[in-house]
Amino acid sequence: MDAFDKHILTILQKDCTLSNSEIAEQIGLSTTPCWRRIQALEKSGVIRKRVALADPNKLNVGLSIFVMIKTNQHNPVWLDNFANIVAQFPEIVEAYRMSGEVDYLLRVVVPDMQAYDSFYKQLITQADFSDISSSFSMEEIKYTTALPIDYIK
Known part of the structure; x- marks a missing residue:
């Protein structure tokens, strides 16, 4: 390159x-x-796809919530099931398997607290979680989809 x-x-x-x-x-x-x-x-896959970035506020999903999930299940069957659950919820826009205290981190977008409560009630019926906690974004300070290119070899 x-x-x-x-x-x-x-x-x-x-x-x-x-x-x-x-x-x-x-x-x-x-x-x-x-x-x-x-x-x-x-x-070559360097460019995976080209997309349009929508404004969450214009789509009435301006509330971002970071959901931290812990589980006692650490096996491929549980992980596959969880990945399928995540795929079913359009409100989940990012999902990561983590190291450290939290097993999984989700970013969820919804219009308001009532919509999040409904989402949460649906999510907790889907899999065996040992703990779920949520943090609500108060302000977006930086958001970009552009990746740094200075590290390309």
Whole structure:
């Protein structure tokens, strides 16, 4: 990956709606080599997909909750079941298996406390959890989907 590829990634992570010619102009290449580079980045999996980022407030899901889950079940069957449960809830927008005190961390988006309470009541019937605690985001200080490119080898 060279400087052109890194520049393309930087541009696409900010705005993937730019045309190939606009990207080519910004990086100083003609359109065909630029297009080939983008295709190669997609084919290699460096670019997984291109998406539109929606405004949570405009979709009435402006409340973010971080849900910390602990379980006494540490086996592949439980994990597969939990992954299937997570996939069923559109309110869960991120899910991670963690090290340390908490086994799993979820980010949930809903309109309000009442919607979260309903979500929570559904979630706790789905699997055997030993503890669930929630923290509510009061303010989003930084949010980005752009990954740093300085570490590319």
